[in-house]
Amino acid sequence: MPTLVSHPDEVKVLSRRFGQGAADIDKYLELDGYKAVQKAIAQGPENMAAWIIDTMKASGLRGRGGAGFPTGLKWSFVPKQSDKPKYVLVNGDESEPGTCKDHVLFLHDPHAVIEGTMIAGLAIGSKLGFIYLRGEYRYLLKIVEKAVADAYAKGFLGKNIFGSGIDFDIITQTGAGAYEVGEESALMESLEGKRGVPRIKPPFPAVVGLYGGPTVINNAETIASAPHILLMGGEAYAKLGSERNGGTRLFGISGHVERPGIYELPMGYNLKKAIYEVAGGIKDGKKLKAVVPGGSSCPVLLPEEIDVGLDFDQMGKAGTMLGSGGIVVLDETVSIVEFAMRVISFYQHESCGWCIPCREGTDWIKKTLTRVYAGGGVKKDIDSVQYLAENMMGRTFCPLGDAAAMPTLGFVKKFRKEFEDYIEGHKAGTPVITVQDLVGAH
Amino acid sequence: MSEVANTIFSPELAARFDHLVTIYPMRRSALVPMLLYAQDEIGYVSEAVITEIAQRIGLLELDVRNVLSYYSMLRTKPAGKYNVQVCTNISCMLRGGYEILDHCKAKLGIGHKGVTPDGVFSLEEVECIGACCWAPAMQVNYDFHENLTPAKVDEILETYRNGQGKDVK
Amino acid sequence: MPDVTLTVDGKKITAPAGTLLIDACKSAGIEIPAFCYYPGLSLQAACRMCVVRIEKIGKLQTACTTTVAEGMIVHTETAEIAQSRKAMLQFVLANHPLDCPVCDAGGECELQDMTFKYGAADSFFTEPKNHREEQQWSPAVYFDRPRCILCYRCVRVCGEGMDVFALGIQNRNSASVIAPNVPADISPDHAAHLDCEQCGMCIDVCPVGALTSGTYRYKTRPWEMNHVSTICTHCGDGCKTTLGVRSTSDGSEIVRGDNRDKSGINGDFLCNKGRYSFDFANSDDRITHPLVRQSNGELKPVSWEEAFDHIGKRFRELRDTRGGRSMGVIGGNRLTNEEAYLLQKFARTVLGTNNIDHHRTADYAAFAQALAGQADRTASLRDTLKAPAILLVGGDPTNQAPGTAWNIRTNVRQNRARLYVVNSSEIKLRRQAKAFVRLAPFGYDSFAAFLTGDDAAASGAVSDTNALSAFRDTIKAEENLLIVIGSELRGAELKKLIDFGLTIPGAKFALLGGYANSRGAADMGLLPDLLPGYTPIADTNSFVEYNAPAEPGLDMLEIFDAAGRGELSALYVVNSNPVARYSVDPAALKNTFVVVQEMFLTETAALADVILPAANLYEKSGSVTNSYGDLQQVRKAGDRAGVRTDFEMIVRIADKMGADVRKLVPFGKGLRADMGQSRGAQSGEADRHAVWLTANNLEPKLSPFDPYAILDEIQRLVPGYNLLRLQLLSGNDQHLQPAASGLVQINTRRDLVLPANDALFTSGTLGRYSASMNDLRQHQEGQKSAQLSETAAD
Numbered sequence A: 001m002p003t004l005v006s007h008p009d010e011v012k013v014l015s016r017r018f019g020q021g022a023a024d025i026d027k028y029l030e031l032d033g034y035k036a037v038q039k040a041i042a043q044g045p046e047n048m049a050a051w052i053i054d055t056m057k058a059s060g061l062r063g064r065g066g067a068g069f070p071t072g073l074k075w076s077f078v079p080k081q082s083d084k085p086k087y088v089l090v091n092g093d094e095s096e097p098g099t100c101k102d103h104v105l106f107l108h109d110p111h112a113v114i115e116g117t118m119i120a121g122l123a124i125g126s127k128l129g130f131i132y133l134r135g136e137y138r139y140l141l142k143i144v145e146k147a148v149a150d151a152y153a154k155g156f157l158g159k160n161i162f163g164s165g166i167d168f169d170i171i172t173q174t175g176a177g178a179y180e181v182g183e184e185s186a187l188m189e190s191l192e193g194k195r196g197v198p199r200i201k202p203p204f205p206a207v208v209g210l211y212g213g214p215t216v217i218n219n220a221e222t223i224a225s226a227p228h229i230l231l232m233g234g235e236a237y238a239k240l241g242s243e244r245n246g247g248t249r250l251f252g253i254s255g256h257v258e259r260p261g262i263y264e265l266p267m268g269y270n271l272k273k274a275i276y277e278v279a280g281g282i283k284d285g286k287k288l289k290a291v292v293p294g295g296s297s298c299p300v301l302l303p304e305e306i307d308v309g310l311d312f313d314q315m316g317k318a319g320t321m322l323g324s325g326g327i328v329v330l331d332e333t334v335s336i337v338e339f340a341m342r343v344i345s346f347y348q349h350e351s352c353g354w355c356i357p358c359r360e361g362t363d364w365i366k367k368t369l370t371r372v373y374a375g376g377g378v379k380k381d382i383d384s385v386q387y388l389a390e391n392m393m394g395r396t397f398c399p400l401g402d403a404a405a406m407p408t409l410g411f412v413k414k415f416r417k418e419f420e421d422y423i424e425g426h427k428a429g430t431p432v433i434t435v436q437d438l439v440g441a442h
Numbered sequence B: 001m002s003e004v005a006n007t008i009f010s011p012e013l014a015a016r017f018d019h020l021v022t023i024y025p026m027r028r029s030a031l032v033p034m035l036l037y038a039q040d041e042i043g044y045v046s047e048a049v050i051t052e053i054a055q056r057i058g059l060l061e062l063d064v065r066n067v068l069s070y071y072s073m074l075r076t077k078p079a080g081k082y083n084v085q086v087c088t089n090i091s092c093m094l095r096g097g098y099e100i101l102d103h104c105k106a107k108l109g110i111g112h113k114g115v116t117p118d119g120v121f122s123l124e125e126v127e128c129i130g131a132c133c134w135a136p137a138m139q140v141n142y143d144f145h146e147n148l149t150p151a152k153v154d155e156i157l158e159t160y161r162n163g164q165g166k167d168v169k
Numbered sequence C: 001m002p003d004v005t006l007t008v009d010g011k012k013i014t015a016p017a018g019t020l021l022i023d024a025c026k027s028a029g030i031e032i033p034a035f036c037y038y039p040g041l042s043l044q045a046a047c048r049m050c051v052v053r054i055e056k057i058g059k060l061q062t063a064c065t066t067t068v069a070e071g072m073i074v075h076t077e078t079a080e081i082a083q084s085r086k087a088m089l090q091f092v093l094a095n096h097p098l099d100c101p102v103c104d105a106g107g108e109c110e111l112q113d114m115t116f117k118y119g120a121a122d123s124f125f126t127e128p129k130n131h132r133e134e135q136q137w138s139p140a141v142y143f144d145r146p147r148c149i150l151c152y153r154c155v156r157v158c159g160e161g162m163d164v165f166a167l168g169i170q171n172r173n174s175a176s177v178i179a180p181n182v183p184a185d186i187s188p189d190h191a192a193h194l195d196c197e198q199c200g201m202c203i204d205v206c207p208v209g210a211l212t213s214g215t216y217r218y219k220t221r222p223w224e225m226n227h228v229s230t231i232c233t234h235c236g237d238g239c240k241t242t243l244g245v246r247s248t249s250d251g252s253e254i255v256r257g258d259n260r261d262k263s264g265i266n267g268d269f270l271c272n273k274g275r276y277s278f279d280f281a282n283s284d285d286r287i288t289h290p291l292v293r294q295s296n297g298e299l300k301p302v303s304w305e306e307a308f309d310h311i312g313k314r315f316r317e318l319r320d321t322r323g324g325r326s327m328g329v330i331g332g333n334r335l336t337n338e339e340a341y342l343l344q345k346f347a348r349t350v351l352g353t354n355n356i357d358h359h360r361t362a363d364y365a366a367f368a369q370a371l372a373g374q375a376d377r378t379a380s381l382r383d384t385l386k387a388p389a390i391l392l393v394g395g396d397p398t399n400q401a402p403g404t405a406w407n408i409r410t411n412v413r414q415n416r417a418r419l420y421v422v423n424s425s426e427i428k429l430r431r432q433a434k435a436f437v438r439l440a441p442f443g444y445d446s447f448a449a450f451l452t453g454d455d456a457a458a459s460g461a462v463s464d465t466n467a468l469s470a471f472r473d474t475i476k477a478e479e480n481l482l483i484v485i486g487s488e489l490r491g492a493e494l495k496k497l498i499d500f501g502l503t504i505p506g507a508k509f510a511l512l513g514g515y516a517n518s519r520g521a522a523d524m525g526l527l528p529d530l531l532p533g534y535t536p537i538a539d540t541n542s543f544v545e546y547n548a549p550a551e552p553g554l555d556m557l558e559i560f561d562a563a564g565r566g567e568l569s570a571l572y573v574v575n576s577n578p579v580a581r582y583s584v585d586p587a588a589l590k591n592t593f594v595v596v597q598e599m600f601l602t603e604t605a606a607l608a609d610v611i612l613p614a615a616n617l618y619e620k621s622g623s624v625t626n627s628y629g630d631l632q633q634v635r636k637a638g639d640r641a642g643v644r645t646d647f648e649m650i651v652r653i654a655d656k657m658g659a660d661v662r663k664l665v666p667f668g669k670g671l672r673a674d675m676g677q678s679r680g681a682q683s684g685e686a687d688r689h690a691v692w693l694t695a696n697n698l699e700p701k702l703s704p705f706d707p708y709a710i711l712d713e714i715q716r717l718v719p720g721y722n723l724l725r726l727q728l729l730s731g732n733d734q735h736l737q738p739a740a741s742g743l744v745q746i747n748t749r750r751d752l753v754l755p756a757n758d759a760l761f762t763s764g765t766l767g768r769y770s771a772s773m774n775d776l777r778q779h780q781e782g783q784k785s786a787q788l789s790e791t792a793a794d
Ligand SMILES: Cc1cc2nc3c(=O)[nH]c(=O)nc-3n(C[C@H](O)[C@H](O)[C@H](O)COP(=O)(O)O)c2cc1C
Pocket: A062, A063, A064, A065, A066, A067, A068, A069, A071, A091, A092, A093, A094, A095, A096, A179, A180, A181, A182, A183, A184, A185, A217, A218, A219, A220, A222, A223, A398, A399, A400, A403
């Protein structure tokens, strides 16, 4: 069972019920559970949707799945009238390396996700929500399934929820191993029983989504934030965070730190502080070499670049991304060559294979870096890797291609010298390792 | 009675499948979970599984194969009773994921995707399993094991070998 | 849709709103490269070749998924775009083998062309390419996996276009592969296979050489062939096909059939027969010498002169001693119009008999009669692609007229055409149908009667008569309905159905026949009771110059009955196998002088006294008329030493009989020559000759063996054949309306229709001589029995 950590700088909104047994519905109710959805319903059928959306807009909440799109705005894109049923889809596919925040959320507060799903449903006029968990999270799926069943048993889900006259159902769903299925349109394909290949956009999910109906898709953490926001008010929530980045978020700090774990910090919290104070600094007193700030897709930061606020805008300005909030810390012992190879291996393995640049680009960068790491590199390889990555950027069918290219470019640009030295050092040498082979999905 | 006469699944699973295909706006939505649940029971996605699931949903077998081959957790060959999946992705790698993998290889005497001769264990190197903050981590079937050390791995494997390990399904 | 105006590469262009940018550009002459885009199939945006820069948008956009918008400013060829495309090619070429010199697609490869254009030939990869093994999926389809660039065209054309869904995509990332529907694991020979219609459309759409055909693989290079555009000989759809031919020591051999010229009535489509089953022409079993039966019963090769002398002498003798009415003539379904016309004219004017018939595969006489006096009521095959609603009664186009089926499916998919299917079997097209009525066996007559208002007839057609009522109401509410009729319906029931259809405004009709020129055989009067254009024998006005007997002749069955009674002195069979078709007792012909023009020693030829080796439809020029009445030109592609066209042989026999050839074929009347184009691959000489003649103020005249010499007469005499020669000779199809005049009592005419009922892997007698067709049939039967044994084992 994942260990819980805490730090005085934390601002516990989402995590306030963690460790208190709130997976149990009665406990959840004790801790203000299902109050937000009732508060929304109390606004009356006319005002409810607008009130929810306005509150969400005021909260400044931005999507926690990675892209940071303003949630209230996203919900407002769903057309009021629609011939086809509308859906809420909760993205619990959490597969970005370095990210395990939804894991604890499902474990400790599954009802918050359920309540959030109901709220999103009320906001857009949907009667059916899906909570999709990655296949590896089977034990969490059971927790969520039980929570859903308990909510049905109490009459919170199903017909006429909280006397509103509105019906709302939730179906839980599991994936079966595919990072790309976290991409919103690929997730819909998967949920429709197909290969997890993304869809052509536009149309966007808010207009044509699951089963062709308008669909709101959000990350599980985004969704779980909604009840808290409705209870505390949008402005109050917004104030917790930084400019244009409302509230708090669950940051996962992993790698070479003394106290790895999930910490709920206000948006805009200083990255350096997060590493050195919240997570207890670099493990075993070593020196910091680099930080991958928001999951493996984000370009790496050098030690001198980490004095920056953890929000979407400040990280963007720093040339990287806030991403999924998974901060991975690398100490001085890490070989960037090996690290870069491991990162691209992941994207190669997870590329859905649909489009040429991603399918072939990840494959050939991986092959090249593998050879370099094994000691067979030449300097030109660094240029080749950069060329390949540059030609993937912005040209792939979905953002996975970018997600593979961006960190790769970060590594070869910021650590070019290390690559050169590595190649130089291993010129005549025998391969340092036998490289694990992940070719193919199977 | 199951919808499918002569089902290859247990009565419980067959009943679950009968229900599962009805809950979605589209029958086909049940495909991915069904494949996974079928694998959990049969051990892998066999030809017979493909045939029955295609029949239950009303798909071509080709369709089932197209989908099945996309997802990395689905396999068409039997694995060990306990499938040991060691994460070596970045957070785990930084905290010794490869040592854990190597340790498992040595301990079990098999490599990536190998199965021990007695069929008790199989080993797989996997991508990030969402346990980065408790790295290094692995899953045995669906059960998570975190903050691993080689000694801890030995203990865990031993518990499974003795048939006392948790088997989340 | 209203037009929008946009600027592409500085040029203002307009296109209807909703048009894809890639199509709008193409119409304006701006070609945007693409691998995965294929008009009419679902959009993929996978290859990223079609990227363009649209002003005010951050990233390059794919032209294949962007729809045009007012005021859009687009750049399609900038340095940035060229670099992006070059990189895509480098990505693809990283894994693509550079075996162009031996690849079937070399010279016709889209990847090759683009690499040439964007200069991505320099490879900087040192790692080995991902290995993938080559597979033979069927006798027709080979998959060279390493060459595949994953454009998914094949998967889509098979699923969306063919409704077969035999191809899929498996695995993911760079391990992704196109896979057929019979995986190696469950295949008896442990190799992956295709269980499908074997149409080869996947090969056709493949932009590279990943999918290649068993018949063409490693045979030759594209530039070593001549490409002749002609018409497929197999079914009644009459698809346009391009035959690749190459010279051999004894003529020119057809090595490939495909559909590179997509202008035909079949659009993108060609089925397995059109694509592979030209190979009967190259068969070793072909007869290449005239054969005359000796007194000892053996067939002996003789010279052409000897054969013609012999036939001419015997025919003349028998006509003069026993009378023309003791002679019978049977023509084929794969003769050109000119040959069919000539044959009946020969019978009627030289032999002096109306004893002439052909294997009737559909009741075109009744069809023409039912539509007599109507204008614009017959449909072209092209209409199946555009009609807003289609009623298909009888027939099974998927198997019998695949081009029709393709068009109907396309129409339903792209235009949401409403398809109504009425059949006594669960034919596959019901899957596209809005409504399907399953008739009782032989329920067509009751159904037709019910449509015309005989409510009591409903119970003879179906069990659920209420549903049938509702169905009739729906059909009646349609306008511009296209009624496609299977050959099961004939005579009175056909007329009833057409009478009903005529009450629907704008309704059009088509009757599906069996072979390339089944319709032409009927139109040209290979019938005992009807002159060309379904003109009753009694109507002596139009064909007064024939001076033919005024009495109807013997039909197919009567001819053989007469033979059995010893009353048939001679039988002249041109490209037909009635002995097998009608199970004629060979003994019936023992007192008849039998002359057969054939390619093979068929059951009929085996009984002949003289066999003349005949050319087939791929070896001659002329015109054919498909089931729908679409007239098209056939052009000579193959050539085989030792064979002659039926046209030439008929003329020679007439000549040897002492007939006035000038009257039979008006070659000498000084008409303008269509020299040159009509001769196909070997064209040229006549053309040059004509130029020379004209230049010297001499009048070009045609040879009596030139089929076009008789075209003027057909045009002049045959009602409905007022064709446009220019249209014909430029290889364009034109729709002809039969214009039956005068009345034949449909009800009292004998029903001699014997539907061809060919399926995908048969084609009458001819099919037996196509090795590729037989291989495919066996392959498909093998797949079926493997599946059966698999289920049996469960
Ligand atoms: C390759 C890829 C993988 C993704 N994986 C996830 C994921 O595992 N979980 C998630 O919530 N969002 C993931 N996303 C982002 C989703 O596409 C989508 O933006 C998100 O679910 C929207 O929710 P939000 O607005 O609440 O962030 C992924 C995106 C890409 C391109």
